[in-house]
Amino acid sequence: MTLSHIDASNFDLEKSLHCGQVFHWEKYDQGFVGAIANRAAFVKQRGERLSFAGVPERIITRYFSLDHPLAEICRSFPNDPGMNAARDFCRGLRIIRQPEWECLATFICSSMKQVAHIRQISIALRKRFGARKAIYGTLVYAFPGAARLAESSDEELRKCALGYRGKNLLATAQRVASGEADLKAWRKLADDELRTRLCELPGVGVKVANCVMLFAYERLAAFPIDVWIERVLRQQYFPPRKKITARQLREFCDNYFGDHGGYAQQYLFHHARKGGGPKMAI
């Protein structure tokens, strides 16, 4: 399998894969192997040169959003100390374009879980139900389609260590497989309408819906609020010990971070988790 190379300036592969948006990539040689939709891919980065195998260039460019005007997006962030520190720390981090179902299913499983555990669930589902592919003699697994999971069972899903989430995943898989929930058709919906539809699915609340909007539907303003980001926001933007309702927090985020709030959220999130940024329990 031959390696191809492209210029990928203002891109950080490692950060983009490890900031909590995708969970199935594994280290291999100097890079990573994983599935992009149903194909096995190898990717590695050396400076501004991105090398890859297994998929054509357009798939790589699209998946890693190399077409996003990242410098412009970062300039649109608010100018405050916390945001500026996060912007510096996360240089090159891009929001990955994930297939809708793969993203939805993974984030249903993410509820009440930490990144390390979501990884295990994602890999377990892929190994048990997904198509097996090989690249450089290494096996990688595509994420199983909704139809495959819909014909599974609560018991079988629970073997993938997802506990009570199995019930929600199964019910949502059935709605997607039956066409009752048409994830592709939802692309044309406005943000609020899309969020409403996603929240009607079992196991999907506002937080998961916003993750799916950001990571699968290119809604770059969607701002998922989890406990991590909530800590960051309270610490950086609100007086200590002042009581702020979830609603006020939501309103602040939507107004303050602007059209690329989802990018700002990822940067704040990744900086807080990995950057030793604001002091918090890790």
Added chain:
DNA sequence: CTCCAGGGATGAT
């Protein structure tokens, strides 16, 4: 509005 089940990894003792 508040309370709490739920599962399994991870960190603390």
Added chain:
DNA sequence: ATCATCCATGGA
């Protein structure tokens, strides 16, 4: 080796 902690959703 056991114990406490983490945490989104949904339902009481």
